[in-house]
Every structure is written in C-alpha cells, then in structure tokens.
Amino acid sequence: MPVSPELLKQLLRKQKDNTITDREMALLRLYLSTPEAEDQLASIDFSDMPDAAGEPATSQEIRFQQIMQKIPRKPVRKVLWYRLAGVAAVALVMTGIGMLLQEDKDPPMLTLQTSNGELKEVILPDSSRIFLNARSAIRYPASFSGKTRTVQLLQGQAYFDVTKQEAPFIVESREGMQTIVLGTTFTVMTDSIANHFQVAVKTGKVRVERQQNTIATLLPGDGVFYDFTKSKTTHTDPGGIGEWTSGEVRLSEASFAEMANLVKQLYGITVIAGDAAVQHNQYNLPVKYGTDLRPLMEVICMVNGNRAEWRKDSTAVIIR
Template sequence: MSVSPELLKKLLRKQKEKTITEREMVLLQLYLSTSGAEAALDAIDFSDMPESDGQPGGSPEERYQRILQKTVFARERRFPWPGWAAVAAVLLIIGALFFFRDPAPAKLLTWRTGNGELKEIMLPDSSRIWLDARSVLSYPAASDSKERRIVLQEGQAFFDVTPDTRRPFIVENKQGIQTRVLGTSFAVRADSSIAHIYVAVKSGKVSVSWQDKEIARLLPGEQLSYDPSEPAAQLGRMDPAVIGEWTSGEVRLAQADFATMAAAMQRMYGIVITAANAGVSRNLYSLTIRYGKNPQKLVEVISAVNGNRCEWRNRDSTSVIIH
C-alpha cells in the first residue's frame, strides 16, 4: 500500500486533535505499519508544524510520538464501538501483519525523564501516559493484537487507558508484578532496585498480580503497596481527585510532614534532604512545588517556609541538610 505524505500528516493531526473517525484510525495504524511509512514521514513538510521542533531524525514511531506529544490537545472524545466494516478491516490488517511478521525480537520504544521533567505520551490506541520525573518506561514499537503491554522500569507514571475489551492493558515492573486493566485511569510507582510496587486507582477497576496469582482488585480511591518479600499487601484509601494530581505539572503540599516533602523532592530532582534535628523533622509544609524549576532555589524556599536554613553537603548539590 502506497503511503501519501499529505494524508498521513492529516491523519496524524486528526488523531492528536481527537477528531479522527474509526475508519481513519484504521488507515493510520495500517500506514504506520507499512514499509512505506519511513519514506512518507521523511517526505512530510513539518515547517508549518512547530511541534516537530525541526527534528527529522528517529524512527517513524518516534517521530509520530513526538508530533502527538507536542500538538495542543483538544477536548477529549471517546469513540463509539466501530461498525462491522471497520472491525473487518482491523481483523484483515491484524491477520496480514501476523502472516508477514518478522521473527526477530520486537523493538521496544523507551522514554526517559530527567530531573524536574514531566512527559506526556500518546499511544496509537489513544491511551495517554504521563511519565513523572526521573522515570523510565518502554513498550513494543509494533502493535500487538492480543494485549497492550507497558514496562515501567523506574519511577512513576499515570495512565488514562482507552477501553478495548479485546486487548487488555498491562503495566508491569522489572520484577514481573502486573497491573491489568481494560479501560481506566490509575497511577503506578516502581523502584528498579527492589520488587516493591505502588498502585492507586482514580477511575475504573484494576487487578494486580504476581507470578499469575492475583494480589488484589482495586476500585476508585483504593491504593496498594506490595513487595513479594512481605507476607501481605498493604491496602489503603485516598481521595481519587488527588491521584495523578502531579500530571498538572505541580505537586501541592498541604500540611505535609517532613518525610513527605523530602520524598517529593527526591522523586522529582534526586535531591536527598535530611533534618538537622528533631525540631526540623516535625515541621509541616504547605506550598506548591513546580516541575522544571531550579531545585536549589526550591530547597531555599522550602527551608524558609519554617524559618530554617539549608546547607548543601556536596558539589553536585544533590544532598542538603535543613537546620
């Protein structure tokens, strides 16, 4: 199938703006899976699309994701169940891709964020991922007809999953703990150094399992902290409205204790903050920490909130004591 650069550009734009029809979505997915997609993307003139940042390099999928991430979002719109013609077209495409599938291992797309960086990712099925600072996430470049699998290697991510009863959405950490959903919104935090994982559900329902054994099923407002070395999962509740609140680009602290403030700064900027004495450790903090700001100035503000001062302990400004 020949790929028209003009049509491909138009479909990319409509996909981002949530105005694409189910049939056009089928065409877009088919185009991106063909051998001509690379040449088509090379031929597109992105001069009138500032979201391209003048960066022509990378694979078609990487360029596709870069364009989708930086185009302004329109109001979110859910698509109705496609008609039989569209379903038949999808099945034909899946069958063709399966028949001509390369036996080589599937290529993975990997996304990383640095200190104070927040990244939004749009998947081909319109599911959206917000990747928190200091996090690493990967998923297959080629679409799988049976499941949608994401590996959160490090850090934290928030997922808003497009419902698809035929293709469950699975998030797992490097130790194999899986969070399985069909369509919902939830947050997952993982640490690559241990098997521990944290899951909190904003809407819908998720199932968390390890070694094919279900640990818990979570509903909105429920959260799970789990480590296979522990005898039992730790379950709790929280206001669903605050789950994934950091995706707005801010972390709001309201009478947060010292440990909560220090954990937020370490997660966002890799800065280790310690209290010089018991009095400082009992401090409470009410302030907003914004992504992308100068972390040294943030620490100074945090210290001044309770009339304290900060003392940096090393040259790279990653360790500080509050007196």
C-alpha cells in the same frame, strides 16, 4: 490515509541502525510525496528520537533530508522512483506499509525516559496516553498485537489514561508486578532501589497481581503500597491522583519523607534531616516543576522555622 507516527519513526530508526531495506527506503520517500505528509510530519513528536528532534516543519522532502542528515546512511542500491500524487500515491503507500506490518510480526520495543524535573507524554498505538514523571523510564511496543496490551514501567512513576478495548492493558514492573485494566486512569510507581510498588486509581477498576496472585482490586480513590513482603491499601480523593501531570504538585500535610522524595525525584538532590525533630515536620505548599531548587528549599525551611545547609558538592542538603 495517514501513516502511524510510530511506524514512521520505526522506519527512521531502521535507517539509523542500518537495517532499513531498499523497499522501506522507497516507501519512506513515497510517503513524503503524499498530500497528507506535510501536516502529519509537523504534528509528530520526535523528542524520543534525539538525532531527529527539533527539525522545522518545512516541505516534506526538505524535512526528510534534514532528519536523514543526522542519521548514518546505509549504503543501498539506487532506487528509481517517481513522485506520485493524490489517491494513487496514498494507496500505494498503504499497500507497502501493510506488507511491512505483515513482515514485522514482533514489533520493536521503544523506550522513553525522563531526567530531573522532566515530564513527557506518549500516545500509544491504541490511543492510550502515558504521562511519565521525572526520573522515570518506560518500555512499550511500536504496535500492539495478540490478546494483551503490555507495557513495562522500568523505574519511577507514570500516569495511564487507557483506551477501553477487549484486550487487557497490563503494566509490568521489573519485580514481576502486574497492573491489569480494561479502560481506566491510574498511576503506577515502582522503585527498584527502595523495593516498593504503588498503584492509585483515578477512574475505573484495576487489579494488581504478582506471580498470578492478586494483591489488591482497586476502585476510584483506592491505592495500594506493596513492599514485596506486605501490602497496605489506602483511600483518598480521586481528584488528586495524577495531579503532577499538570507540572505542579501540592504538598498537603506531607511528611518530611514525602517532601524529601519529591525533591529527589525533581532535582536528584538528597534531603537529610539534621535532627530527630525535623523528621516530624509537615509541609503544606505547592511545588512547580522547573522551579529553582535553592529558593524552593528556603521556602520549605521557612514553613517549619528551619535552615538549609548545602554540601560542598551540592548533591545533598541538610535541614536543621
């Protein structure tokens, strides 16, 4: 029976933070001796553990040592252990893991963040999936317990594909917004700088609240924009919600502000309208993640017969 990837990474983090116990270290080594370990280690995504990422899927013990060499070791007493095999080893590992879970009543919180133009996917302990858009950050527990499943969207945008369970799934923002579902697919965007919050529903039903007051109840295709003074609901084709998870966004009759926000999100570059006429431009074109920005800006300018002027420090571009 395989060990949860999040629990395995939790133990590795304890080793890195010098908080791992002798028994936990012994359990790690014992797990690596089981028949299931090789395939599972090869499939685990270590991208959110920079010190342990990119290790090849070699034999269990070699892989373990390669990971451990990048993590400061905690001085511990020598632990004598023997390589067990088959069912007996798996049973012993699972018994030990069960004891560890009982001890860790408050599971550690994990943080995932993305940089310019980067997308990341994480599978939560309940098998729900989160796609994190560029320049975004999310915080989630290594395991769910209690009556709710709560994650925190710290900044940016995320697409949620939530596994249906009795325990409500809640997305919280720093501004006190809550998006509450049982099992559905939807996007949430929070911008603490511009001070607004957006939700759009692809499937299922979503309730948006702030301080226990309902802002909106949304069905497929519904969205809400909330700037902490007023809310505005919208309706669109549900098929287009979360399309950015494929690594491409299609601008369709997009405003200058929408185009500028996309460029800021993907590249961290500010786009400025050089005159009032430019602010009324509309844009229809696909934008692929990872595209070189300067050729892309040339195409964006060609759409409306404009030209781009770059600042010397390349932190902004003016469209005239």
